[in-house]
Amino acid sequence: MKKAGILMIIGSLLLLGLFRFPLWNIMLGAPQYPDPLGMDIYITGIKGVNEFDIQNIDGLNHYIGMQTIPKPGEMWEFRVFPLVVAIMAVSGAIIGLLGFFGKINHWWFLGWFGLMAVLGVLGMHDFNLWLSDYGTDLDPHAIMKMIHPNGTPMTYKPPLLGHQKMLNFDVDSWPHTGGYLMFTGMGLTLIAFFIGKRSKNIVQ
Numbered sequence: 001m002k003k004a005g006i007l008m009i010i011g012s013l014l015l016l017g018l019f020r021f022p023l024w025n026i027m028l029g030a031p032q033y034p035d036p037l038g039m040d041i042y043i044t045g046i047k048g049v050n051e052f053d054i055q056n057i058d059g060l061n062h063y064i065g066m067q068t069i070p071k072p073g074e075m076w077e078f079r080v081f082p083l084v085v086a087i088m089a090v091s092g093a094i095i096g097l098l099g100f101f102g103k104i105n106h107w108w109f110l111g112w113f114g115l116m117a118v119l120g121v122l123g124m125h126d127f128n129l130w131l132s133d134y135g136t137d138l139d140p141h142a143i144m145k146m147i148h149p150n151g152t153p154m155t156y157k158p159p160l161l162g163h164q165k166m167l168n169f170d171v172d173s174w175p176h177t178g179g180y181l182m183f184t185g186m187g188l189t190l191i192a193f194f195i196g197k198r199s200k201n202i203v204q
Contacts, residue, residue, distance in 0.1 A: 001100065160173060
């Protein structure tokens with residue numbers, strides 16, 4: 001269980017990278033913008049990839065009636081997510097340490113992984129709800145009112161994952177460094193479970 005415990009500690013502590021690196025990134029590219037505009041989504045707030053990106057995105061959004069990019073204090077998620085990540089990182093490290101000394105079995109590793117997976121899915125669902133509201137709750141008095149050929153109002157929800165064409169913009173949404181660290185950490189904790197399970201079977 002010692003190797004499994006070490007992997008569990010490392011995997012859970014990788015979550016702390018979310019306090020330093022962006023979880024997600026959304027980029028908007030168009031012919032009139034040689035340098036694409038971008039947003040880095042952290043667990044504590046949203047920042048522009050470049051200095052004036054948020055200002056420029058808000059300026060574009062104003063014309064079509066989209067909301068401004070929220071400040072950290074305007075979304076409860078930016079207060080709750082850091083707390084959740086810190087609790088999961090610390091609890092995972094404690095579980096790994098107890099596993100290293102043989103105080104608990106490998107099922108605790110799987111339990112931590114399962115809880116983290118559920119929290120991750122709920123977080124992504126919440127993020128997708130925000131994207132939907134951000135792209136569909138438009139100001140009816142906007143300067144520009146774009147409509148589909150059938151006469152229905154056009155919406156501008158960015159993709160949760162992948163690429164999408166919106167007007168003359170190419171929008172790409174992908175995990176960033178913090179997201180990859182989180183996925184890697186979760187993978188290590190799952191590996192720790194199987195190593196712990198195998199070591200128990202060998203002992204028996």
